[in-house]
Amino acid sequence: MRSSPRCGAKTRAGTPCEAPAVKGKKRCRMHGGAKGSGAPKGNQNxxxxxxxxxxxxxxxxxxxxxxxxxxxxxxxx
Missing domain, CATH: 1.20.5 (Single alpha-helices involved in coiled-coils or other helix-helix interfaces)
Known part of the structure; x- marks a missing residue:
């Protein structure tokens, strides 16, 4: 578990996030790596x-x- 890639996000304190990245992504589940996270395609907003x-x-x-x-x-x- 400790050897898995880490999340590339920065915390509010400015330190790097230490949570493991979601498989196939560069972010952890809390910083946008979770399924369905992010803006919709094509600016639907x-x-x-x-x-x-x-x-x-x-x-x-x-x-x-x-x-x-x-x-x-x-x-x-």
């Missing part, structure tokens, strides 16, 4: 509110550019 979808981000950038252009026009008057 963005779909919950729609705030960070690609379409929404493009629209906000376009609106912000229109606002900047409008301010510039008013300053030139």
């Amino acid at each position: 963005a779909l919950k509110s729609g705030l960070y979808t690609a379409e929404s981000l493009r629209l906000r950038r376009h609106v912000n550019q229109l606002i900047r252009d409008t301010k510039k026009i008013f300053e030139e008057m």
